[in-house]
Amino acid sequence: MGASAVNLSVQLGKLKLQNPVMVASGTFGYGAEYSGLVDLNQLGAVVVKGIRLGPVRGNPTPRTVEVSSGLINAIGLQGPGVDGFIEKYWPFLKTLQVPTIINIWGTTVEEYSEAARRFDALGGVGALELNVSCPNIKKGGAQFGTDLQLLAQVVSACRKATALPLITKMSPNVVSVGPFARVAEESGSDALSIMNSYPAMAIDIETRRPRLGNVTGGLTGPCIKPIAIKLVWEAAKAVKIPIIGMGGIQNASDAIEFMIAGATAVAVGTANFYEPQTAVQVIAGIAEYLKRHEIDDIAELTGTVQIGSD
Amino acid sequence: MGASAVNLSVQLGKLKLQNPVMVASGTFGYGAEYSGLVDLNQLGAVVVKGIRLGPVRGNPTPRTVEVSSGLINAIGLQGPGVDGFIEKYWPFLKTLQVPTIINIWGTTVEEYSEAARRFDALGGVGALELNVSCPNIKKGGAQFGTDLQLLAQVVSACRKATALPLITKMSPNVVSVGPFARVAEESGSDALSIMNSYPAMAIDIETRRPRLGNVTGGLTGPCIKPIAIKLVWEAAKAVKIPIIGMGGIQNASDAIEFMIAGATAVAVGTANFYEPQTAVQVIAGIAEYLKRHEIDDIAELTGTVQIGSD
Amino acid sequence: MVEQTVQIVSNDLDSDLYYRLVARGTQIAPLVQPGQFAHLRILPMKEALLRRPFSVFQVLGDTFSILYKVVGKGTSHLSRMRPGEELSAIGPLGHGFTVPQPGAETPLLVAGGYGMAALYLLAQRSPQKGIVFVGGRRQVDILCEKEFQALGWDVRVATEDGSRGEKALITQPLTDELRRDRRAREVFACGPTPMLKAVARIADQYNVPAELSMDEHMCCGVGVCLTCVLPVKTNGAWEYQRACTEGPVFDSRQILWEPPP
Amino acid sequence: MVEQTVQIVSNDLDSDLYYRLVARGTQIAPLVQPGQFAHLRILPMKEALLRRPFSVFQVLGDTFSILYKVVGKGTSHLSRMRPGEELSAIGPLGHGFTVPQPGAETPLLVAGGYGMAALYLLAQRSPQKGIVFVGGRRQVDILCEKEFQALGWDVRVATEDGSRGEKALITQPLTDELRRDRRAREVFACGPTPMLKAVARIADQYNVPAELSMDEHMCCGVGVCLTCVLPVKTNGAWEYQRACTEGPVFDSRQILWEPPP
Ligand SMILES: Cc1cc2nc3c(=O)[nH]c(=O)nc-3n(C[C@H](O)[C@H](O)[C@H](O)COP(=O)(O)OP(=O)(O)OC[C@H]3O[C@@H](n4cnc5c(N)ncnc54)[C@H](O)[C@@H]3O)c2cc1C
Ligand SMILES: Cc1cc2nc3c(=O)[nH]c(=O)nc-3n(C[C@H](O)[C@H](O)[C@H](O)COP(=O)(O)OP(=O)(O)OC[C@H]3O[C@@H](n4cnc5c(N)ncnc54)[C@H](O)[C@@H]3O)c2cc1C
Ligand SMILES: Cc1cc2nc3c(=O)[nH]c(=O)nc-3n(C[C@H](O)[C@H](O)[C@H](O)COP(=O)(O)O)c2cc1C
Ligand SMILES: Cc1cc2nc3c(=O)[nH]c(=O)nc-3n(C[C@H](O)[C@H](O)[C@H](O)COP(=O)(O)O)c2cc1C
């Protein structure tokens, strides 16, 4: 079977991706930074760092700390705001042949919907990803993702504000992800991103100070993959909309595991920091796996985990 | 300063431990199994595998799977039941010079309190640890630990059933651990154990089957330490009772990090499987650290994390 | 059961993907019984935490050896370790084979692939010599034939592709032998689970006793974690027993091959 | 900026805890500017995932070298790697030093410990020779003095314990020199943050320009993660800039030493 025979393209609502592998928000900047090292046009999509309506300075340093098979970060969503983004980064992004997905956040429902409206007006945006799950900001962020009412409000408001495909990025920090996934779907999400980082902390035992300026942060990397796989599997049982699986993806096997668990697409995050070619390698590895297993459409992989003795 | 000068002993309610380092339930069997390799009398306490009123067969295999810097387990609390335990394992345990802490669980409030009553009647038990947070059993277990009412009921019922020190083992799988910690305290717990394993899953991409017979399991080992540290720090701010910190402890530095975060004692779990001497090495390492920092009582370490520029 | 740091004396390719590792384990070596295993911590694995279990293949003075196949993370790291480097070993572990009494049944040993490793000490220490049936997929999977012959045992080889010995599953020559003469024979087997299951069926059919070394995934290796369990018949009922403690060697008649619901 | 697999040519102890590693990096070596760094992935670290940043010390043909101190996980693994082994390198990265123009100010280089590594290429490529002030705690922290002399530079040494050169902090001989003559001087410094802060104060006091290579913790090394930021003055206000991209070299007058609330 020739490479051409394998169909890697996937659909997220109205948005079609040439392959299911994107890069996770906050781990790939605004694309341009990696353009010297990575052929961005090979990716399924580029997801940019979280953007708020206005500029954000972010948290005091240290902002990241390395832990066993993972990373804790508390960047605090430093960013140029909508105008700064459109001025500095959009001119490059809009030249890409692959869609740009814009990750937005706010501290009020209005802030989210206003940002959505702005990007809807911009034109040429592939989709919006609502970050309702960042553990590293005092107000907003995670609290939207861990409260069913707030989640419904923020997603509905953005749904009204834009016709762009809406991706809701779920918080892992809930007792059960099912109900949250359903609320996000009912409120108008076209897809779900699972998962964001998990609340965590590290302390320097010599200074007895937190290793992060923000005291606590979000855990990411290979160490959280087994948690993310479970959340994707549970959410996939709860909703019909596609899921973008992420959490510790380092290679094609990891990505395929997410898809078998129920993900339609995947995103590479922390791995970009130590191996910028990861996403490109994952795409090749998935194609190779599909051929070896004589699967000619990637869609046939999603959610095929076999439970019980069938 | 001589070794004698350093005080390592800690108090959990009425229970005094010669040092703060115990072994975590389910990772040390019933003590006897390791007695050939480890000098049990050096430990702070031995915590036995979770026991239910009646015998339990446990989950189908595979029951554990190795992941990055961690382990996922779904043993299913296989055990001999209260009578079987008293007959087979208690005779050895009661000969130890260090306290035995008995970890109990059930699927109803009555089952918990009846088990508590039985062990109260047995005499010689150091403390009871209520496992309200095992993710690997269909009924009971975790659901008690993620529902404030149920948690209050099960702890209060056990409190009425026994005068033994009661340790409540908290579930990490909640939005915020503070309220659960407070309820456990108000319902009569003398101490809290934080944390139990985190719900997780792994899939074999060649067979497309879950890597565990039980499909999902609980994540443990170094990969969860940053999550556990944060939970201990949060719970310590919420309650006055002592906290037993656990989650990925491999060496003295890890244990000290838990204590600085707010733990009065610690438990070594998964590390026992690959290095049975871990707990003994941790005890020595803590003593060495205290001397180096000229701290003569371990109590002076607990909760001393410095937040802000003080 | 002892935990000690052992130093690698040699670690050489045997054939294809099989390696032989000799380690100096002063405390462990003298204690080993046939069919027991050592639980090795391979430190270069780093983010893969667990020990790996290996049958003790041979014992010489204060050294013991293992015969291992490279199948994944741990064994590939192990194959790259050099003499002088150290491993942490816990052993000897588990309940091994029953060494035949003088004048007892003639032992028939059945090995698949690295199963040979678990049987060498038994052949060496058995007062009766007998027959060793060695099976594998290809010639390269036929291990230490010479060593068993050197012990004076009759070695019968079968490969699935016929590249060495009879072209058959190893259960074929075993069946032929039992059909020829089933009297006063006892079977001892180690290999992949499907092979062991077939051996159990044959032993049952010819009504000869059989001891099987079961290959279960392990975690602690010492009986505390309850990972390595398999369903075992206990008067009328059944229970999960631990391959690392009650096993790895079980009486074939005790084993419940179809895990009950 | 290039990512390539580089092969270790040599990796030898320099003194005490300092090592010199030469790697063949055909694409990276020719591009390096003074003060830039390479971001190395040290694979044996396994569960420690991140790359480690090191100033490019010297460049020779298609090789570049680093001069590193063993301080933790990564550097100790690195120190055990042998010639022939490979590393993944991204480089050259960051905004380096401004190489003096012919006839421009006399460069005064100030180095603490491995800070020397960031300054060698600058000394080598500067049309003006100048003075190198080398400081450290003890004699062993005084690196590659000879190499700078070989470039025809005047090397002034100070150690805190007086075991080599003047018994003082390196800022002492720098101050003495500026007190003697502050005209047409420019300072370039690399070392521990407290030293850089002192150098900034002195440069300010004597009103000479200074470029400082800041030592911030890094993650991605290429500008996407926003880990390595420091507060930098921007007409009236301030913003967080990235040491890996806008830096590591900054104009000392731009740096906000007291992070605002
Ligand atoms: C009692 C006993 C004796 C054994 N004796 C030998 C021997 O003499 N020679 C030999 O080559 N192998 C032997 N094995 C199998 C050996 O333990 C595995 O091949 C080895 O653990 C694989 O580790 P890995 O990291 O290379 O593979 P990986 O697949 O990376 O290991 C992943 C996990 O699965 C486990 N695992 C994988 N395959 C097996 C298996 N077949 N059996 C048990 N656990 C497995 C590993 O221990 C590890 O926990 C024995 C197993 C048991 C239980
Ligand atoms: C631009 C730049 C240039 C550098 N040039 C050199 C050089 O030429 N020679 C040299 O010996 N060192 C240099 N360093 C410091 C070097 O990066 C650290 O010593 C190294 O990362 C320590 O890694 P480790 O795993 O051994 O230490 P660990 O403490 O185990 O590292 C843990 C984490 O902290 C980070 N870290 C620890 N110390 C430092 C530090 N001082 N600066 C930045 N990150 C740190 C590590 O990168 C890692 O992410 C430079 C740092 C920067 C930012
Ligand atoms: C440094 C860093 C910054 C991040 N910033 C954002 C962000 O701005 N918005 C967002 O939705 N997620 C953000 N994330 C979360 C990632 O997009 C992703 O969900 C998470 O890292 C899990 O994937 P991984 O384990 O592959 O990194 C960030 C993660 C890291 C490590
Ligand atoms: C194999 C296994 C079995 C366990 N069994 C129990 C149990 O019976 N009761 C309980 O409360 N916790 C049980 N735990 C949880 C541990 O006691 C501990 O809370 C957890 O492993 C985190 O610590 P660690 O990361 O050091 O392992 C078990 C953990 C493992 C790995």
Ligand code: FES
């Ligand atoms: S491997 Fe732990 S009980 Fe057998």
Ligand code: FES
């Ligand atoms: S290290 Fe990532 S932005 Fe500088």
